[in-house]
Amino acid sequence: MIKFNNVTKIYPAHSNNASSTPVLQDVSFEIKEGEFVSIIGKSGAGKTTITRLILGLEDPTSGEIYFKDKNIAELDAHGIQKIRRSIGCIYQDYKLLPLKTVYENVAYIMEVEGRSSGEIKKEVPQVLELIGLKEKMDNFPEQLSGGEQQRLAVARALVNHPDIIIADEPTGNLDPYNTYEVIFLLKKINKAGTMVILLTHDRETINKLGKRVITLVGGRILRDEAEGKFII
Amino acid sequence: MANLKRIISFGFQDFSRNRGISVATVFVLVVAIMLVTGLIFFQGTVGYLTSQIQNKIDITAYFNDGTAEQDILNVKDEILKMSPSIKNVEYISQDQALADFYQKHQDNPVLAQALQEVGGNPFLPSLNITTNGDPLQYAMVSNVLQTSDFSKLVNKVDFSQKKDTIEKVYSITTNINTFGIIFEIILTIVAILVVFNTIRLGIENSKEEISTMRVVGASNSFVRGPFIIQGIIYGLISFVICFLISWLFAFILSGKISVVLPGFNMLSFFLTNWWIFLLIQLGFGVAVGAISALVAVKKYLEV
Numbered sequence: 001m002i003k004f005n006n007v008t009k010i011y012p013a014h015s016n017n018a019s020s021t022p023v024l025q026d027v028s029f030e031i032k033e034g035e036f037v038s039i040i041g042k043s044g045a046g047k048t049t050i051t052r053l054i055l056g057l058e059d060p061t062s063g064e065i066y067f068k069d070k071n072i073a074e075l076d077a078h079g080i081q082k083i084r085r086s087i088g089c090i091y092q093d094y095k096l097l098p099l100k101t102v103y104e105n106v107a108y109i110m111e112v113e114g115r116s117s118g119e120i121k122k123e124v125p126q127v128l129e130l131i132g133l134k135e136k137m138d139n140f141p142e143q144l145s146g147g148e149q150q151r152l153a154v155a156r157a158l159v160n161h162p163d164i165i166i167a168d169e170p171t172g173n174l175d176p177y178n179t180y181e182v183i184f185l186l187k188k189i190n191k192a193g194t195m196v197i198l199l200t201h202d203r204e205t206i207n208k209l210g211k212r213v214i215t216l217v218g219g220r221i222l223r224d225e226a227e228g229k230f231i232i
Numbered sequence: 233m234a235n236l237k238r239i240i241s242f243g244f245q246d247f248s249r250n251r252g253i254s255v256a257t258v259f260v261l262v263v264a265i266m267l268v269t270g271l272i273f274f275q276g277t278v279g280y281l282t283s284q285i286q287n288k289i290d291i292t293a294y295f296n297d298g299t300a301e302q303d304i305l306n307v308k309d310e311i312l313k314m315s316p317s318i319k320n321v322e323y324i325s326q327d328q329a330l331a332d333f334y335q336k337h338q339d340n341p342v343l344a345q346a347l348q349e350v351g352g353n354p355f356l357p358s359l360n361i362t363t364n365g366d367p368l369q370y371a372m373v374s375n376v377l378q379t380s381d382f383s384k385l386v387n388k389v390d391f392s393q394k395k396d397t398i399e400k401v402y403s404i405t406t407n408i409n410t411f412g413i414i415f416e417i418i419l420t421i422v423a424i425l426v427v428f429n430t431i432r433l434g435i436e437n438s439k440e441e442i443s444t445m446r447v448v449g450a451s452n453s454f455v456r457g458p459f460i461i462q463g464i465i466y467g468l469i470s471f472v473i474c475f476l477i478s479w480l481f482a483f484i485l486s487g488k489i490s491v492v493l494p495g496f497n498m499l500s501f502f503l504t505n506w507w508i509f510l511l512i513q514l515g516f517g518v519a520v521g522a523i524s525a526l527v528a529v530k531k532y533l534e535v
Binding site for chain 1: 451452
């Protein structure tokens with residue numbers, strides 16, 4: 001479903017004296033439908049760049065990235081928006097819409113897809129109930145705890161039944177209890193058949209998962225193991 | 233259609249929830265619109281002043297004693313034919329001139345007595361010509377009066393005595409108008425830039441939000457739309473405030489201004505030209521609000 005083919009990403013230098021920085025170098029991997037893959041590495045290893053490349057927020061310097069056999073770099077704005085709608089993203093800083101309530105944050109994703117008001121009214125409360133935020137649906141994100149905000153981000157990622165969930169350091173700001181909850185939710189989503197890509201440097205989480213692990217070091221793939229451990 | 237409804241509703245929602253930024257932007261927009269409105273009042277006042285001065289400068293052609301009325305009326309027709317934009321040409325007969333003199337000096341019996349001493353009617357028949365103040369028109373009238381057919385009828389034209397004053401006044405009014413327009417353009421540009429920057433700062437504040445909207449796959453119009461609606465709301469609210477302020481301003485200052493400028497009624501100027509105020513204030517507010525939002529948000533929408 002997602003295929004990186006010899007992808008290199010180099011950010012141009014901002015000043016004449018500085019040299020360009022390669023963030024990813026000759027990276028190739030393939031993730032199939034329904035897989036749960038963790039991409040691990042230290043800060044600056046290139047994990048977030050992988051997310052941005054999949055979402056079409058950046059173009060690779062060389063190489064190709066395929067999403068359902070379509071080369072992302074060759075898609076027009078509409079094609080990229082379509083891909084983004086089929087991916088649910090969860091971020092360390094939640095990236096919620098601060099001027100919208102809990103309900104509206106989730107509903108927004110369905111509105112972007114052009115879903116009817118009837119569907120939205122029916123499905124949003126269901127999803128909020130699933131992640132335990134139904135009671136707070138009229139609150140604004142700033143009125144929620146960190147764990148609640150992350151659960152809201154998960155609800156938002158889930159509501160459109162995406163093909164893929166990309167979780168970029170989803171537990172970075174959470175305590176162990178909330179970390180467990182979020183990882184539990186991701187496993188549950190994956191069990192239902194959705195591909196999950198987890199980008200993290202949380203050793204304990206990875207070691208407990210027992211799933212495929214791609215290890216990035218300095219922008220290159222060091223290991224790609226079916227049941228990997230956090231070894232850098 | 234459903235999307236448009238959602239975009240409009242998001243616009244209103246963001247406007248009401250972003251109260252601080254909304255109030256600040258409306259305030260800046262009100263100041264900018266009032267600046268432009270002040271210029272309309274200024275133009276109105278200058279226009280009135282100019283027309284008053286220009287109306288007071290006219291040409292009087294005096295004809296020889298005993299010139300037939302029909303001959304003078306022929307001159308009048310010729311002047312109107314040559315220069316249709318002439319405001320008015322009035323024939324004043326000798327009797328009329330005498331009657332006007334008595335009327336004007338009815339409180340001064342010495343003058344009336346002096347006239348009786350002179351005996352007869354010393355006044356000459358004349359044509360009183362009111363132009364639009366343009367020296368070219370004076371020249372044209374002068375040419376008509378100097379043609380061989382008419383020159384023998386004309387005793388004197390007081391144009392030549394007034395020529396310097398006329399040209400000076402015309403050049404002053406032209407300069408006031410030219411500088412007024414340049415000043416208006418500069419102030420309008422400054423006003424637009426100030427509003428644009430205020431709206432840009434507001435949108436800059438939402439850049440994280442815009443990036444989130446893009447990441448979840450919102451189309452550019454879905455992201456951009458609510459900001460443009462907000463810009464239109466800013467414009468509409470500012471227009472209502474400015475229109476009321478303008479009316480109040482005209483109402484309160486009308487009396488005071490007519491002391492300085494007798495005959496100029498600011499309130500009636502506002503009421504006569506209310507649709508110009510409406511169009512300029514509404515057009516400026518909504519267009520500047522919406523276009524500023526459109527331009528400011530564009531930067532964050534490149535896919």
